[in-house]
Amino acid sequence: MQHKELLLTIGLLFLASCSYRTDTRTVGARGTQASQMDTGKEFVMQKDAAGESFFDIENYKFTSLLPVNHATAKVTMSINIPQNFKSIYSFEQSTKTGFQEYIPKSDVVSNWSEMITTKSYILAKTGFSVSAVKVADQIRQGILQQGGPNVEELLHATKEHKGYTTSKFMYAYNDPFLNGGRAVMYAEYASGTYDCAGVQYAIALSDTMTKKDAVKKINAFAKNNITIINA
Numbered sequence: 001m002q003h004k005e006l007l008l009t010i011g012l013l014f015l016a017s018c019s020y021r022t023d024t025r026t027v028g029a030r031g032t033q034a035s036q037m038d039t040g041k042e043f044v045m046q047k048d049a050a051g052e053s054f055f056d057i058e059n060y061k062f063t064s065l066l067p068v069n070h071a072t073a074k075v076t077m078s079i080n081i082p083q084n085f086k087s088i089y090s091f092e093q094s095t096k097t098g099f100q101e102y103i104p105k106s107d108v109v110s111n112w113s114e115m116i117t118t119k120s121y122i123l124a125k126t127g128f129s130v131s132a133v134k135v136a137d138q139i140r141q142g143i144l145q146q147g148g149p150n151v152e153e154l155l156h157a158t159k160e161h162k163g164y165t166t167s168k169f170m171y172a173y174n175d176p177f178l179n180g181g182r183a184v185m186y187a188e189y190a191s192g193t194y195d196c197a198g199v200q201y202a203i204a205l206s207d208t209m210t211k212k213d214a215v216k217k218i219n220a221f222a223k224n225n226i227t228i229i230n231a
Helices: 004-008 031-038 091-097 130-145 211-225
Strands: 018-022 025-028 045-047 053-056 064-069 077-079 085-087 098-104 115-123 152-161 164-175 181-191 195-206 226-230
Touching: 018 164, 018 181, 045 064, 053 195, 064 115, 064 181, 064 195, 077 085, 077 195, 077 211, 130 181, 130 195, 164 211, 164 226, 181 211, 211 226
Parallel strands: none
Antiparallel strands: 018 025, 018 064, 045 053, 053 085, 064 077, 077 226, 085 098, 098 115, 115 195, 152 164, 164 181, 181 195
16 A cells, blocks of 8 residues: 555554544444434445545545543544545544545545545554654654655654644655655654554645645645644
8 A cells, every 4th residue: 555664654553543523423433334324325435447445535524533642631633634535444444453544536546646644553452652753753764764865854843732742744755656756745643641643644746736835735734634632
C-alpha cells in the first residue's frame, strides 16, 4: 500500500480504538450500520478505474475522532475528512489497525494526487504507550532516508500543552511511491500519558500543483480540519 514505509513508521499495525462521526452522530466500530441509521445508506465497497477497492464516503460529513489522553483528561484529536475523498480500508480493518487512508474520489490508489492518513496508538490495545515526538521523528527519519537528495524541511515544531504534547512537521521530498515524483507532506501527532493519535496529509506536486500551492492547501486543511478537543 502507498507510503507503507513512510506512513506506517513503526513497522507494525497496532490495534486501536477509533470512532467516526457522520452528520451529527458518533459512529463506533460498526461504522456501516450506524451510517445506515443516519442516512438510510451504507458505505459500499466500490472499484475505481484501475479495479482497486475503496469505500465511497463522498456524500457524508465524515469526522475521525482519535483519543489522545483519556486517562487524566478528555483530550481527543478531531479530523474532518473532505467530502470528495474516499477511504481505502473498511471500518472493520481501520478499527483493528488504527490506520486509515483517504484519497480523492477521482484518484486511484496506485496513482494518487492527495492522501490523508490517520493513525492511533492506544495503550489499552497495544499494551504499551508511544509519544507523539517519537512517532513524528520516526516518520521524519523515513523521509530523510527515502526522500531523495533534495529533501526540504518546511516545518518542525514540538509543543507541550496542558494534558498532551504535539509534534508537527512538513517536508518537500521525492516520494518513492510516486515513482520519485515530488510531494509535500504535513504530519501532526498528539499524545498524552498513554495514547497517541495523528494525521498526515500528502500532496503530489505537478505542473498544476506547485510547492507553494501545496503548502497553502495543507495549511488551510490543518487550520480548518484538525482540532484538539480538550474537554
